[in-house]
Amino acid sequence: MNQMQGSLKWAAWSFATVACSLAFGGEQVSLWEPVDPFRVAMATADPVDLADGPDPEAYRPSCVELPAVSVASGCTAVESCGGFTGGAEVIFFKPFGEASQTGQQVIAFSNADSFLPAWRLWGGWSDAEGLGFRVRWWQYDQFSTGTNLGVDFTSRLIFQKLDVEATQRVQYRSWDILYSGGVTWIGNEMALDASNVVGTDRWRLDAAGVTVGLQGIRRSHRFEHWRLQGSSQFSGVFGNGIAQTVADPIGDQPSSMGAILEFSVGPRWERSIGGGATAFAGGNAEAQYWMTGLGAVEDGVTPDGQGPLGLVGLSFNVGIRR
Numbered sequence: 272m273n274q275m276q277g278s279l280k281w282a283a284w285s286f287a288t289v290a291c292s293l294a295f296g297g298e299q300v301s302l303w304e305p306v307d308p309f310r311v312a313m314a315t316a317d318p319v320d321l322a323d324g325p326d327p328e329a330y331r332p333s334c335v336e337l338p339a340v341s342v343a344s345g346c347t348a349v350e351s352c353g354g355f356t357g358g359a360e361v362i363f364f365k366p367f368g369e370a371s372q373t374g375q376q377v378i379a380f381s382n383a384d385s386f387l388p389a390w391r392l393w394g395g396w397s398d399a400e401g402l403g404f405r406v407r408w409w410q411y412d413q414f415s416t417g418t419n420l421g422v423d424f425t426s427r428l429i430f431q432k433l434d435v436e437a438t439q440r441v442q443y444r445s446w447d448i449l450y451s452g453g454v455t456w457i458g459n460e461m462a463l464d465a466s467n468v469v470g471t472d473r474w475r476l477d478a479a480g481v482t483v484g485l486q487g488i489r490r491s492h493r494f495e496h497w498r499l500q501g502s503s504q505f506s507g508v509f510g511n512g513i514a515q516t517v518a519d520p521i522g523d524q525p526s527s528m529g530a531i532l533e534f535s536v537g538p539r540w541e542r543s544i545g546g547g548a549t550a551f552a553g554g555n556a557e558a559q560y561w562m563t564g565l566g567a568v569e570d571g572v573t574p575d576g577q578g579p580l581g582l583v584g585l586s587f588n589v590g591i592r593r
Contacts, residue, residue, distance in 0.1 A: 353403065353440075354547075357394035358590020362557060364389050364411060366428060367581040386584055387413045389430070393590075401440035405451060408433050411582070422465050430561075430582070431458040432506075432531070434482050447488040455482040455506045457531070459561070471515075478510025478529060488539065496542050500553060504533040532560040535586065548593040555586045 363386040389411035397403025411430040416423065436453030456479045463472045484504040491497045512527040539553030559582040 353397040353399045353401065354593050355394070355396050356590065356592040358392075358551075358588055360391040360393075360586050360588035362389045362391065362411075362584055362586035363387065364557075364559075364582040364584035367583065368579075387411075387415075391586075391588075395438060397438060397440055401438075403438045403440070405436045405438050406434070407436075425464040427460070427462040429458070429460040432456070434504075434506075436482065436484070445490045445492065447490070449484075449486040449488075451482075451484040451486070453482060455480055455508065457506070457508050457510075457529070473515045474513065476510060476512040476527060476529065478508035478512075478527065480506060480508035482506040496540055498539040498541060498551075498553075499536075500539045500555070501536040502534070504531075506531040506533075530562045532562075534558050537586075544591075546593075548591055550589075550591050552589045553587075555588070556584075557586050558583045 365386045389409065391407065391409040393405060393407040395403055395405030409430070409432045411428070413429075414425070414427050416425050418424070433456045434453060435455075436451040439450045441448050441450075456477075458475075458477050460473070460475045462474075482504060484502065486502040487500070489499040491499070507528070507530050509526075509528045535555040535557040537553055537555035539551055541549055541551040544550045561580045561582075
């Protein structure tokens with residue numbers, strides 16, 4: 272009986288071995304070893320000719336295929352593919368002038384020596400490789416009154432600046448960096464009326480030149496929606512100015528030049544609002560230094576239009592990127 276059972280087991284084993292061999296193309300496969308499907312697929316797959324190498328374009332995703340990436344690992348698909356951006360900003364500036372040895376700042380004769388609002392608008396576009404353009408307009412235009420030594424003064428201080436720039440945006444680790452450069456136009460004016468004098472003292476500079484800038488936005492790994500932003504801008508301008516006073520009504524100043532330095536730093540909050548768009552809002556501490564060109568210095572009694580001016584304040588901005 273035991274011999275018959277052994278014969279039946281041997282016959283069943285032989286039949287199973289032959290069946291597996293036929294199923295896998297004649298290859299001997301042991302029933303005691305697991306079958307590797309990858310090895311079997313490679314053995315039966317058609318050969319591939321790689322002499323010319325793979326097509327790199329076949330592995331390059333388009334912008335619409337890029338998935339959203341977490342803050343910790345990089346930028347979002349919208350940032351990678353470029354697009355439009357724009358925003359508005361209000362800045363509360365306090366002006367400063369250079370005091371002379373014989374007098375005080377003309378600005379100090381009025382309540383312009385306080386934080387007063389200015390505004391800025393900007394918009395731009397970039398392609399998937401970060402190359403684009405940007406247009407910015409900034410204006411500060413304030414009237415104010417004050418009294419000095421029994422004399423009532425009314426002063427007006429104007430700053431205007433238009434930048435048209437080419438931009439290049441790059442990413443380095445947790446930083447989004449924007450390089451910019453282009454042309455700029457400025458218009459600055461200061462007017463002063465005194466109650467004891469008939470007439471107006473007025474200084475004006477209209478100039479154009481070049482501008483370069485650098486902006487950086489640092490993504491936070493800990494706080495997903497928060498950023499740290501900072502920027503700097505330098506402009507060199509050349510144009511014509513006038514310095515008309517009651518004593519000298521014709522005071523043309525041709526071939527004038529000036530330089531402007533701008534700095535800002537502060538936090539920024541961002542959040543996706545759907546449709547491939549991201550909204551942002553932030554605040555900055557900002558300072559500007561306008562060298563030569565327009566001045567606000569009083570030399571004795573008559574103001575002198577050759578000194579530098581400074582602006583320091585806080586700004587609040589909102590915008591959208593799509």
